[in-house]
Amino acid sequence: MILEDAPPVKLKGVGDGFWVTLDPSRSEELLKNEMTKLFERLRHLAINARVVIDVGDAQGGDELVNTLGGFLKEQFDVGVVTRPPEKRVIPVERIRQRDLSQGWTHRRSDVLMLRGRVRSGQNIEAKKHLIITGDVNPGAQIIAGGDVLVMGRLLGQVHAGRPDNDDAMVLALDFRPTQVKIGEHVAAGLGGKTDSGVEFASVVNGAILVQDYLKSNPFGRIPWPEVI
Amino acid sequence: MEGRIIVVTSGKGGVGKTTATASIGAALALEGKRVAVIDMDIGLRNLDVVLGLENRIVFNIVDVVNGRCNLRQAAIRDRRIENLFLVPASQSDNKDVLTTAGVDRAAKQLRKEFDYVIMDSPAGIERGFENSVTAADEAIVVCTPDVSSIRDADRVIGLLYSRSITPRLVVNRIIPEMVAKGDMLSHEDVMEVLSIDLAGLVPMDEQVVIATNTGMPLVLQNDSKAGQAFRRIARRLNGEPDLPVEVPSVKGGMWNRFTQKLGLK
Secondary structure (H helix, E strand, O other), X not given: OOOOOOOOEEEEEEXXXXXXXXXXXXXXXXXXXXXXXHHHHHHHHHOOOEXXXXXXXXXXXXXXXXXXXXXXXXXXXXXXXXXXXXXXXOOHHHHHHHHHOOHHHHXXXXXXXXXXXXXXXXXXXXXXXXXXXXXXXXXXXXXXXXXXXXXXXXXXXXXXXXXXXXXXXXXXXXXXXXXXXXXXEEEEOOOOOOOOOOEEEEEEOOEEEEEEOOOOOOOOOOOOOOOO | OOOEEEEEEOOOOOOOXXXXXXXXXXXXXXXXXXXXXXXXXXXXXXXXXXXXXXXXXXXXXXXXXXXXXXXXXXXXXXXXOOOEEEEOOOOOOOHHHOOHHHHHHHHHHXXXXXXXXXXXXXXXXXXHHHHHHOOOOEEEEEEOOOHHHHHHHHHHHHHHHHOXXXXXXXEEXXXXXXXXXXXXXXXXXXXXXXXXXXXXXXEOOHHHHHHHHHOOOHHXXXXXXXXXXXXXXXXXXXXXXXOOOOOOOOOOOHHHHHHHHHOXX
């Protein structure tokens, strides 16, 4: 995401050359002007330098890079102009192979795991996922950047996926929260039922939906254990 | 041996803190202990009225803490129950005249003089609550079987735990008929949420209103169910922790049913 006030052209030195990051949504004229300003300051340093022009994954990026590369060669006598090297992509098989040999034993997790009762007036915030083995009383508030799992009664307020992760979910053995937020969605006045089993809430078609865990197993679709 | 300071608190107002303080204090005194009950509700004193000692107030807890009198001058001795003393609150000041340091100083003296010091905390969790719990060794949380009272009690329990005070619960004003019909939360429902040790269960009792208005200690009335419940709570506090908790029920015991049939009651 590029903010409105971000400069359209950024320049930094990399090894024996320069790395130019461009906003491809701006006009070619503007980009050229901005580059001229930056390269004029470099003077003789630009001569024969290796330049990488990074326009992200934009459509027609090659064409833009060629045009601007030609412009730089002509105006400032730079050396080779290229696009950034492609990132190495690890094939899925390799990942699975690694997981099979317990690759996750080396993973460090951001999960906050608590044991005991969360009482009224207590606020618990987790950067990522939050697991509570115990009950969450009415009046308590639990907030997580990722998923929330409560191995007990969930009677308080819960916010999963703060601030805007709509893929987060909330699961509780006894799901009766006073209010549920997932990402930017809010649902209130759930609960009341007491005899239902394990339930979870997730965002379906832009609204929070509570489903029985065993009937619509949310993880059943994931064929392979993955680190989250 | 130094005395124990027990704070009676609830978060919510009007659940029976003052009645519980007066009754448990009186019951402990009847057990033969030297007991002081202290009204920490500065500005809104009630405990003196409940104990019927209003007309004998000269000094109060604010005077003791701020050094205007000594403890013996402020403590009013109850004439009906031996070993029961009241340190009343001030009616003219507000909660900010006391500091936790001042209360801690006074508490040291109270521990020396008495076996039990029962502090009646004001409602709320602000300054008055802080002053009441600062010196406490133990706490009794009073709640009634309704949702708002439980919510507040839960908050207070959290605050007490954060001060390393392990509270015990008194569920007050249980109406067995309503519990049986499912219209009122049972003590099990309350315990499910609060999950702390139970000190006792107290049934709803008209005698409480009479006792409060006349200033006659509840525990002296043998026909008061609430009074008897408070006496059992006092025994549990005073070295009989395993005394079984009696659950208020609709039907009385065998003897009651028998006498009812004969038309004696």
